[in-house]
Amino acid sequence: MNYIGEHLLPGQIGHFLVVLSFVAALVATIAYARSVHATSLPDAASWKRLGRIAFVIDAVALFSVFGVIFYIVANHYFEYHYAWNHSDRSLESKYLLSSIWEGQEGSFLLWALWHAVLGVIVIKTSRKWEAPVMSVMSLAQVCVTTMFLGVYIFGLKIGNSPFLLTREVFPDNPVFSNANYLQLPAMQDGIGLNQLLQNYWMTIHPPITFLGYASTLVPFAFAIGGLWTKDFGGWTKPALPWALFSIAIFGLGIMMGAKWAYESLSFGGYWAWDPVENASLVPWLIMVAGLHTQLVYNSTGHSLRATYFFYLMGFVLVLYSTYLTRSGDLQDTSVHAFVSSGLNWQLRAFVLAFFIPAMVLFFKRYRKIPHIASEENTYSREFWMFIGSLVLFLAAIAIIIPTSYPLINKIIGTNFVIGDDVEFAYNRIQVFVAVVLGILTAVTQYFRYKDTPRALFGKRVLLPTVIAVLISVAIGIWGNVNYDKYGIGFLAAIHLALFAGIYAIVANAGYIWTGLNGKLKAAGGSVAHVGFGMMLVGILLSSAKKEILSINLNNPLNFGPESEIKGYENLTLYQGIRTDMGKYWVTYVSDSVVKGGKMTYFRIDMEEKQSGRQFTLYPDIIKATKGQEGYSNNPDAKHYWNKDIFIYVNAASSISEQKDTSGYKKYPVKIGDTLFYSAGYITFDSVTANPRNEKYQFKPTDTAIQANLTVTAKGVKTFQAKPVFYVANNQTRQVPDTVHSEGLELSLLRVVDNQRLEIGVKESTRLTPYIALKVLQFPFIYLVWIGTVIMIVGLIMSMVRRARLGKS
């Protein structure tokens, strides 16, 4: 069949470019590998040149693929499934990019693009390490590219092409028996981008996270290069800026996801120990462990084997987390894991293709990797750094094993699942990790490598210790941190962890002056540690002191011993009625519908009882995109220097599906007539033809009349109501008006004759709109975000310094 109006050329070009990039990456892998094994220098150089050319072709091809997809999406070529499934015409242009990485194919492409960028930088900077490192990176590039290759080999599908046509995805759909199917309404617009992803964080969080994923490949490739060329220790210095970069960007990506979850989801926090979150945290922890053992090796010659292990596992765990989140195996435990895309075998093969060779090579060479047999001195910096890395490693294991339960169950036929309090299951272990890491972070810099004079260490560490203890005790006494939901033991652990976090801040800030004499250039590590300490303190305070402000005291069930478990978090608010909410008065003032009916804003007025301070918040509820009815809610927040007040609407009568079906009482009336309802009377004052005001805008072709009514309630209060009757496109319609406080809905139903109009009066108790509101307070949440920024600044400072040192 010859279909009408399809644009097939971009897809053909795009598919060709994908195949080209795949072949180029394959050539680069082989050429660089030949260069490593070449016996003569000119040979090695010419293979290397070929590898470079191939890799650059790969990079250019991938960017062009991205350009083609963007072209298709931006031009709304809905004959392409990718555009149809992930975008629509109403999408703001800043979200066109988000719609590219909403799909699995686009997100793999993004990953490959970052590999390409990083690869080009490695080519420019890594000199003698270029060939082995680039060979490994090109191989990874081959694997990532297969995920969106979209070719069949012996009937086996390899990857999902982003250039499939909609009719190729649904070959047996009757819609496509029509040659002119593009003119059908279903094809005139796309399904659109998931509402939750239409958020500015979604334009920036995925690229940063994928850069973080991609960057873990570089230290991995250096480590493999070391094992491969048997130059076991030579790579650790040139790889150091890369490790710092990776940890900074990967950490930033994870925390941006946390910020997104905090701002736009209604999980009630920034971290829920969801498997998708865990899966990216674990490789980050391993990379941090690797960074510290690498620093130990560079200074003392210890811990090289551990460094290898951590960097090899870092990238493998990134692959593993990709598998976990995309294979559909986590469906029953995660809120936002992908459902399976039918490429599980390929994802598994990808993990194993890197895990098995890396481990085989590591253990084969294990004995040859230089190590120092002597025990480390307990008064040395390297000893405590190694302990810290070990703790990070154990913490990572404690997270990845429960996260992997669904997979473990699948493999060995068990039936494990975390109990109903998932967060506490993790928190009760990680709080002790926080204690140990905080204290290690605080004191370790005060040790010197190899050995530290006892007296010097004691003298230097004394002051920060005293300050940290004093602050912690002060918080203990006046800080009101009394989170006793899980008993006194856990509360004590929280206080201990708070001390550890404060200790890390004070000791590292102090070290910049006492240890480094204020030389900020060299202080990247200390700065990063201060940031880490602030994050710890912020996490602990904001979680332990998180408060539900909307505690429902009206519900009679909320008394007695069971009140803790019977729900109490939502408060019902009736429109216009100022309601008591603990320390606040809260009023649901109004709602307004915007974006063509897609979004409803609720105006909520808050007043702090004590200070009388008032503020207004606008949480909203949005309708999901096409093909998936339903709603989701977006919170709004008031930010103070020391806390955030967070508010969201969990239900609203104005958008509930139940329609009030009680009918109208009909009255034919003339101007000046009065009619009665249960609590008062209504007078028909006048008629306005074709009204024009903020509520009504009619086209010149429409005919409209508005009845102006005055409602007098109980003989005292009066209200105005202006229902409208109009004719548009030869159809008659009514716009009723409501007087909420009276439970009245008034409608102008029809024109009876040239004297009389028919007014409909509906009385109902359910007319007063209500919402279920939840209000949370997170104190000191800003410490989490500022701490993150400081930590990343510190890491970047170190990276710049190490990169400079490496050059000279």
Added chain:
Amino acid sequence: MILLSFMGDLSTYETFATARQKPGKSVTVIAKLDKSSPIEYNPAVNPNLTTFHAVDSLGNRTQVVYYFEKPFDMEKSDRIVLKGKMKGDVFEITDKQGILIKCPSKYKDDPKAAHNYLSEN
């Protein structure tokens, strides 16, 4: 030590029938929403009570009580994972995250929903 501590939080996948044998024990049940009876959530009466019926993989039907707001999109779910305790004939969920809803459209990688959308329009 760490692993042992985690074992303390371990629970297992059960059906409503086996959960009934272990009253008061926290279990996880993979179930389907019983769409023949309505999800009851009336914020005007109690904004913190959602009740509905669920059918587990063996076809047993049980009333479920959830002490929180009704999750958005619950009606459209095809599978729900419930974490809670059996109390008499009622499955009680006291943790906000004790309910996990799987919508066919989540992340839109489900071609069935898109296929239906195509042919309906």
